[in-house]
Amino acid sequence: MKVQLCKMPGDMVEPLMLRFEGSFTQQEPIPEAAIEAATGIMRSGRLHRYNISEGELSETALLEQEFAAMAGRKYCLAVASGGYAISCALKALDVAPGEPVLSNAFTLAPVPGAIVAAGARPVLVECGNELIIDFDDLQRKIEATAARILVLSHMRGHICDMDQLTSVCRASQVLVVEDCAHTMGAHWNDVWSGNHGLMACYSTQTYKHVNSGEGGLLTTDATDLMAKATILSGSYMLFGRHLAAPDADEFAKIPYRYPNCSGRMDNLRAAVLRPQLQDLSRRCDAWRIRYRVIERGLQDVAAVRTIPRRREESFVGSSIQFRLPGYSSVKMHQVVERCAERGVELKWFGNQAAEGYTSRFDHWQYLGKQDCPVTRRALASLLDMRLPLTFSVADCQLIAEIIRQVIRSVEGT
Numbered sequence: 001m002k003v004q005l006c007k008m009p010g011d012m013v014e015p016l017m018l019r020f021e022g023s024f025t026q027q028e029p030i031p032e033a034a035i036e037a038a039t040g041i042m043r044s045g046r047l048h049r050y051n052i053s054e055g056e057l058s059e060t061a062l063l064e065q066e067f068a069a070m071a072g073r074k075y076c077l078a079v080a081s082g083g084y085a086i087s088c089a090l091k092a093l094d095v096a097p098g099e100p101v102l103s104n105a106f107t108l109a110p111v112p113g114a115i116v117a118a119g120a121r122p123v124l125v126e127c128g129n130e131l132i133i134d135f136d137d138l139q140r141k142i143e144a145t146a147a148r149i150l151v152l153s154h155m156r157g158h159i160c161d162m163d164q165l166t167s168v169c170r171a172s173q174v175l176v177v178e179d180c181a182h183t184m185g186a187h188w189n190d191v192w193s194g195n196h197g198l199m200a201c202y203s204t205q206t207y208k209h210v211n212s213g214e215g216g217l218l219t220t221d222a223t224d225l226m227a228k229a230t231i232l233s234g235s236y237m238l239f240g241r242h243l244a245a246p247d248a249d250e251f252a253k254i255p256y257r258y259p260n261c262s263g264r265m266d267n268l269r270a271a272v273l274r275p276q277l278q279d280l281s282r283r284c285d286a287w288r289i290r291y292r293v294i295e296r297g298l299q300d301v302a303a304v305r306t307i308p309r310r311r312e313e314s315f316v317g318s319s320i321q322f323r324l325p326g327y328s329s330v331k332m333h334q335v336v337e338r339c340a341e342r343g344v345e346l347k348w349f350g351n352q353a354a355e356g357y358t359s360r361f362d363h364w365q366y367l368g369k370q371d372c373p374v375t376r377r378a379l380a381s382l383l384d385m386r387l388p389l390t391f392s393v394a395d396c397q398l399i400a401e402i403i404r405q406v407i408r409s410v411e412g413t
């Protein structure tokens with residue numbers, strides 16, 4: 001446990017206050033097997049995914065094959081980032097310039113960015129206090145815009161009722177691209193997150209569930225879409241070197257109809273990722289334990305509302321969110337600042353200004369005005385905290401205790 005005791009500022013009665021010394025941005029080290037594989041790739045000099053020697057299978061193609069098998073999907077394409085995977089999926093769906101594409105109002109900046117990168121126009125759908133998409137607003141916006149695509153972002157790992165989502169979208173013939181940047185390894189009713197929609201996009205960026213610095217994975221069972229996505233990712237005519245892609249005759253149907261928008265993954269990143277995939281389920285279990293420790297630690301604090309999780313949702317607790325309903329912005333700032341003084345990094349989605357990685361839909365001015373007052377209200381009281389696996393269970397107990405103490409101190413002021 002990384003703990004230190006320090007003096008409460010200006011308080012003579014309270015003896016000493018707890019302080020956490022760990023880092024909220026420190027992920028686990030890359031496993032030795034991955035370092036060895038990456039070193040081998042560097043020694044060979046064959047970093048480009050299509051640069052293989054006679055009879056060799058590239059690390060990238062093997063990663064795609066292994067991830068497709070793990071996800072239970074026919075096809076997988078490894079790309080440069082999760083955001084690239086989303087825009088590549090939209091381009092494979094032949095999104096037209098300026099076409100409305102629906103997405104959650106509660107998501108992170110790369111999601112609307114990916115929609116815009118594909119030439120489309122994001123239309124954001126409300127998310128309430130449970131941080132999941134609002135089905136009534138979704139229905140309203142499908143009708144108002146005649147959108148044919150929804151990029152459903154499982155933001156911070158919160159999964160909506162996927163059975164209901166599927167029936168709403170099916171009834172309106174809306175195609176679903178799942179943003180699984182925060183749900184790799186999660187399930188809804190035993191279905192792997194990403195397998196409800198037509199295509200799914202995962203991120204392998206450092207703060208996600210496997211870490212290659214940057215990177216993304218795109219999965220689908222749709223043969224035509226994967227052929228188009230593969231060409232779009234920059235496969236030249238080398239798609240035959242993929243192991244989780246359609247047969248050559250599928251590619252023969254679409255030669256040169258799709259541009260090469262280079263965004264391939266390289267063998268170095270793939271080599272770093274393959275051993276981590278084998279370890280994914282241990283990681284997911286470890287995250288769940290840490291999440292529950294913090295959640296339990298906060299549950300009996302009267303001011304705190306933790307986010308309900310449904311029985312069907314098997315989530316990955318790589319971060320935790322909670323609300324302080326009714327808190328003014330002054331009090332929210334106090335909580336964030338006092339926690340920071342004690343080494344606990346909370347992000348506040350209600351902040352006036354975007355800060356670090358944390359921004360909100362109304363900060364993204366290029367989107368124009370979005371009609372999402374419910375989301376705006378929900379985010380005004382929402383705090384967010386990363387839970388890297390370098391934290392022990394004891395660390396999580398300490399963090400929860402610090403947050404409890406801080407809230408008590410803010411309540412007392």
Ligand SMILES: Cc1ncc(COP(=O)(O)O)c(C=O)c1O
Binds near residue numbers: 082084107155156179
């Ligand atoms: C919810 C969400 N979706 C998509 C992405 C995009 O991932 P990448 O950074 O790999 O482009 C991120 C990245 O932070 C994210 O948080």
